[in-house]
Amino acid sequence: MSTALQIRPRATTPWRLAGRPRKLLLVLHLASVGSWLGIDVTMAVLVFTALGADDPGTRSLCFRALELVAVWPMTISGLTCLVTGVILAYGSKYGLTKYWWVVVKLVLNLLLTTLVLIALRPGVNDMAEQARIQEAGGPAMAPASDLIFPPIVSPTLLMVAVVLSVFKPWGRLRRNR
Template sequence: MSTPANAAASSARASSAAASSVAASNAAAATTRARARPWLTPRWRKAVLVLHILGAGAWIGIEVIFAVLVLVGWLSPDAQLAGLAFQALGTFVVTPMLTAGLVTLATGLLLGLGTQWGLTRFWWVFVKLVLTVVMAVLIVVALQPDMPAVVAQGEAIAAGAAPGAELRTLFFPPAVSLAALTFATTLAVAKPWGRMRGAGGRSQSRW
């Protein structure tokens, strides 16, 4: 049979357990907020954002130049001009493109890690990051190794040789990259899809 003393003790234990649970929940929430707290100050965040926009804009511009040079090489009736276009493409385009891509990637990582947007809290940030990494890697592993052959083809065309069939595939890299960069820009503006599952906290930062 329960006595008033036993009931009081049980009530005290229940209250203590509830208090411990609340304290643990508050501590976990405080830890989450501390981890989500941005370490980029507003001034630095704006500076990094400007660099990010400039890098992405330069990347898009270089891809457009890439496409224009390919079209000139394909369509020009002047063999000298066509050959010069391919030589310029193979010599001058890829290094600035990779630089712009790395600037875009590095500043994007800083903005993600240094603000409450994070890298894996929102789907649009994560997808944009994956696209940027994939395109930067493709420049190194798929595009850059072929540039010496493009230069050699340009020299041969300028000397009067017929264009090689492999040059007809050169339009695909800028076409794919421009589509991907346009999609990434749209993601940055529209910010669709919401949070990733398991991502807590509320974002206060604005890009």
């Protein structure tokens, strides 16, 4: 009588985030989304007020305020959203790379936070510096027409991400075998 040695694959349970920790993380995720959108609205008010203002004092005030609110608070909100979103996805049935809606949100989040640092930051710093020079009696500030795009592009893409989160369209990246 021979005994066959059977090697059975060990059933592994994927790590799941459940109950109160999951809810707390979702609250943090939503709070970061809310603050990110709020900063976008503030940025839009400051940029469009500056662009439409005839008074040089109003323009310089707007760009100096923009320097304070736009770059670091937005980066922190974007990174908080990214980190909480990645943990929520990894710790749930959705996974990080299983569903289109999660992958697209990941790409949007990475794109937007990168753009804040490489595209928005230099433009905002430059305008704030020009504002300080103008206030000190130097030449008038140059028009800031490039800064029109961030307050349009950023909230639009964030709203796309919100819609994706709620409707969860397009299903899985790969079909189950």
